Amino acid sequence: MVIYEVLRLHPPLPLLVPRENGEKVELNGYDVAINTRVIVKAWAINRDPRYWVKQEKFYPERFLDCSTDYSGNYFQFIPFGAGRRICPGTLFGMTMVKLAIANLLYHFQWELPFEMKQKGIDLTESLRTSRRRETAPRLNLIPVLYDGAT
Template identity: 45%
Template sequence: MTELLQNPVSMSKVCNELAGIIDSGRNIEESQIGQLPYLQAVIKESFRLHPPAPFLLPRQAETATKVTGYTIPKDARVLINIWGMGRDANIWSEPEKFVPERFLAKTVDFNGGDFGLIPFGAGRRICPGMPLAIRMVHLVLGSLLNHFKWKLPADVERNGVDMAEKFGVTLIKAVPLCAIATQI
């Protein structure tokens, strides 16, 4: 929601998509998520920039191996920094910008098939709550955008939104978002 409030063009695109498919003020159904490609792109871009957890569960090397020129010794614990992967200029053009359109041209899923976007992990250690989380995030964000018109308070608009994040087991905003909702 924070990224959308700071990017009015993206906000209007997703709201227009919702109004065209669902009709403003109506409830979004789970079966309609597949008909909302821009909403899906917004969620993917949000997970790229702000993954639920900054690191995946630790992995342990079974044998000594080399990865991109680095030697990982046997039994070493390895942490995968997905927060850093989402901001890697070698993978993403303009990695610090919120650009949902980057996900419209290519098929990227959360299931670990595309290592550029793995907010829930991959393989045997993928988050077991991922299917529920993905459904709920789409339904909640879609419902919030379809039922309310959103804007930032005047002082936040003037001073800008503090985008600092608090790193821990999960990743949260250091300063909670303050926004004004007006029912449609």
């Protein structure tokens, strides 16, 4: 649920790969001609208030009893695209992310450095092609080996 929510708020690419539409369509009152290059903004779709309650809030529980997934079948959540142009590395990437996070959480307890505990973390984002924090792009954590006794 946490991984899905992170992908919803911060898709790997905010703008999907450009494509050409194959037929003339009307979209929100605009006529889009055939063979027009279209760029889909996944970032805006994943935060659309028509589909997401409290869309700006980090709320992983929204995926608890939800059938929506990242496979491209649900157009309100498309972090990797959809249809024939979905990212071919989606399954491999998601498997590796889940495996890496599971290993890191299993073996370590994570703590903030003292100075970050005192002043907190500024989560303001910069406006770039890929999203990152504006002030300090790195989050420094201290890994403490989990011994299992505590």
